[in-house]
Amino acid sequence: MTTSQRVALVTGANSGLGRFAARALVDAGYQVVGTSRNASGLADERGLSFVELDVTRDESVAAAVDAVIARFGRINVLVNNAGMGLNGASEENSITQSQRLFDINVFGVMRMTNAVLPHMRTQRSGRIVNISSIFGLMPAPFMAAYSATKFAVEGYSESVDHEVRDDGIRVVLVEPGGTRTGFDDNTAEPDNPLPVYEHRRRRSNQAVAEQVNNGDDPAVVAKAVVAAATDENPKLRYPAGSARQLVALRRFAPRRAFDKQLRKSLAAGK
DSSP, X not given: OOOSSXXXXXXTTTSHHHHHHHHHHHHTTOEEEEEEXXXXXXXXXXXXXXXXXXXXXXXXXXXXXXXXXXXXXXXXXXXXXXXXXXXXXXXXSOHHHHHHHHHHHTHXXXXXXXXXHHHHHHHTOEEEEEEOOGGGTSOOTTOHHHHHHHHHHHHHHHHHHHHHGGGTEEEEEEEEXXXXXXXXXXXXXXXXXXXXXXXXXXXXXXXXXXXXXXXXXXXXXXXXXXXXXXXXXXXXXXXXXHHHHHHHHHHHSOHHHHHHHHHHHTTOOO
């Protein structure tokens, strides 16, 4: 089956922000294919169907992209949303944990991008929307590995955008702040917890959980995803919701004062 509709592929669309983004793209007129590591229990909806995908496996990525092309004939937009978090001080995170985090948050983005680029280049158009984070611009205590993955996605996206513009393809970033999506439910605890960090780590985790629970409506971020996918002349970055204010503060506030307030707000010390 082919379709005359624009087709969007959204990774990690079974829950959270990915689910909101997928539905928003359906409302914007897209035929959307969402992905999940286990799609067997997910029912297709109007304009939204699912395929299984593990972004850490090359063969799974290739099979999912090929399945979408075979069914719909095109991929106009890829939204790289699948990801996870990691709690703890850097010293508490094992290298194995950090490698797993990078394999999902960074190399998963690279695998998906490499898989869709040949198709987009053939059709001389395409949009790749990478979900970053305010922590890809503003590193935070007890989130070193996670921030590192999002900084990597930021730099990767900018570089690839330069490489593919002549082929009619754009790579853009959506940067959410705290969003009510249950992100902390998909965040691993450190392998090697140390007593020296326990009190501050617990306070920091509580502060982040409060920011998430009291954060932006995910519909606000989904709206930014739609804009990133559809704008005729897209911006490189789309900070969403509270992230817009934080980006402005980081840019204009004195660095020492900003960093002190950041540590205080995340209950990480003086």
